[in-house]
Amino acid sequence: MTATALRDPTAETAEVNRPRKPPPQSLDDKTVALLDIGKMRGDEFVDRMEQLFAARGIATKRYKKPTNTRTAPVEIIQDIVSDVDIVVIALSDCGSCTSCSTHDLNDLDQLGIPGVNVLTEEFRHAFEQQCSKIGFGGASVYTPHPMQNRTTEQLHEFADSVFEEIVAAITSTNE
C-alpha cells in the first residue's frame, strides 16, 4: 500500500478575517447611505430607518438594488462611495440576500465605506459563514424572523427596536 497525494478542489482561501474599516467616532456631519437590498417589504423597514435618522439630525441618502439575488451593481457601489460616509444595508431575510448583501458590505468596506448589515435572526449563521469564507470581519444587527408576513407597523417596530444598535455599530466609540 502506498501513500497517495490528492489535490485540493477548493479555492484555498485564507481563514483569517480581515477587520472592517473603523467607522467614524461621531455621525455629526456624516451622511448615512440606506441601501435597500430590493427584497419585498424591505422598503417599509428602510422608510422607518430614514425617519429615525432624520429625527436624530443625521443626513441619509437612499439607494435600492435592482434585485436582492445579486450583488449591487457597480454603479450603485460607486455612487455610495462618492456621496456618503457610511452604509446601513437592509433587510436580508433569505439566503441569497444575506450572501449578496454581505459581499456588498465587504466591497464598500474595501472602498473605505464602513457599515452594518441588518438581517433577520434566522440568517445570523449565514452572515457569519459568508464573512468567514471571504475573510471579512463585518458588523451585523438582527431583527426578528420572519418579516414577510408582518404588518407595516410591526416592521416599523422592528426598526425602532434595533435603531440604537445600528447607530452603535456605525460609530467607533462602541468598537
Next chain:
Amino acid sequence: MNTLANPDSSTLLLFVKAECETCQLVVPAIEESMNAGNTIEILVQDDASFLNELGSISDLALEESFRWDVETTPTLIHVGADGELARVEGWDREGWQRLLNMPTLGSDLPEFQPGCGSKSREPGIHETLIAEYGEPGICSRKVELDKWDDEMESCFEHGWTDGLPVTPPTDARIVRMLQGTRRDSQEVIGKVPPNLAPVTVEKAAINAVMAGCKPEYFPVVLAALEAALEPVFTMHGLLCTTCFSSPVIVVNGPIAKQIGMNWGMNVLGQGNRANATIGRALQLIIRNVGGGIPGELDRSTLGGPGKFTFCFAEDEYSDPEWEPLSVSRGFERGQNTVTLFQGDGIQGFIDQRSRTPEELTKSLAMSLLAVGHVKLAEFTNAMLVISPEHHSIYKDAGWNRKKITDALHAAMRRPGSELIEGAQGVGEGVVASRESETINKFWPEGLLIVRAGGQAGLYSAICAGWTGGRFRDQSQPVTREIKL
C-alpha cells in the same frame, strides 16, 4: 534485476516489448551487434524475462521509457555525453546499420517493419507517468494522505463531496481530464459564488474528476460553468436561496451523441454517466470552489434532488423537424450548446385522454399554472419537458415549437381579479393594483420547451423555475456554445 545506471558517453539503449512482433524479429540483429562488440542496454517494458540471455533489464515501471520519450517499440537510441545523438524506431535496416556503424547488419531480415506503440504511450498509462515522473503542471495545493488513509473517506473528511463518494483527484486523473480541453490549465474562467472565488480550468478539472467525468465531457462542463457565471444567470442568488432551485443543464448539438448522453428513456433519471457527472461537476465546483455548502451559505429550506445533478440532452433525432431549444434561443442547428435554467425538481404531467392539440394545450396549461403557486404570475419561469407521445399530438396537427409555445401562453392568461392577494380566500397572489388586468402566467420568453424522453408514455414533466425569475431582466436562463 538490473537497473539502468546514468548512461555515460556513447551508450546504446534499446526499448522493447515481449509482445511486439517487430521486437521479436530484431533479436538476431541485436545478437549480431552484441557479438560484434557493441554493448546495448535492453530495456523491457512488459515481461522482465524477455531477452534476459542478452542481459535485458526491466523497465516495467516505464520510467526510462517515459524519460526517453519512447513512442514505439523497438526504439534504438544512441546516447552521447551531451545526450541523445540519434534514434531509430521500429525495424529500419538502413537506419540500424547507420546508427550501429555495421553496414551488413541484419541482411537476412526484411528491409523494414514498423514497430508497436510503446506501452508508456498507452492512454491512461501516459498521464500516470506524467504525474509520477514528469511535470504535471498542477498548481493546486497538495493534500498528502497517510499510506493507511482511504482515499474515498479522505474526500468525505475534507468536506469535498455532495454526500456521495467522489473519484479521488490524483495528479494522473487531473492530467487526463485536462487533456479534454485545449485551454490553459491556469486560465481563470470567472469567480464562483457565493465566495466569488476565482476558478481556473485546473480547479474545474479537479472537480470534474471528482464528479466522475470523462475528459471528453470536460468542454461541456466548462461551457456549463461559463454559463452559470454569466451575471444574468444569477448563480449567486440561486445558490444561496431559500428556494428549491439549482442549475438545470440541457445539452444540444452533436456532442450529446458523441459523448453518449441520454435524451430518451428515463432521460431525467439515473443511469447515464455523462448526464449524471456533467451536472454533478458543476455542483461540485460551486460547492468546493465557490463555497456553496448546504447549511452554511446554501440556505435552501428544502433543497431538491436536482442539487446533486440535473443535466440531460434534448432529443434531436427521433423527429428531425423539431426545432431544438438551442435554435429557438438563437443558435444554429448542429452547434453544440448548453442551456442553463434555474429550476426545481420535476412535477409530473399526466394526460392520457387529450386527442387534439387544443385539448392538450388546455390540459398542459392547467398544470403549468400550478408552478410556484396557482395565484402567482410573472414570478418564475418554467421548463416543460415534452415527451415524444405528447408531442406527436401537436406534430400530427402540424404545430411547431412556436405555435405550441404561443398557444400555451394564451391558455394561461387570467383575470387579475382571481389572482390578487386575498382573492379566492388565499393571501398569496399578485398585487391588488393588478385587479383589472389580464395577467400572463410567465414572461413571454419564460417558458422553455425541451423535447425528450422515451418513445412510449403519455407523460411529460414540468420543471418549475426559481423565484429570482420575477426580476425579468435581472435573472434569466443562459445558452452558451460549447467550444471544443
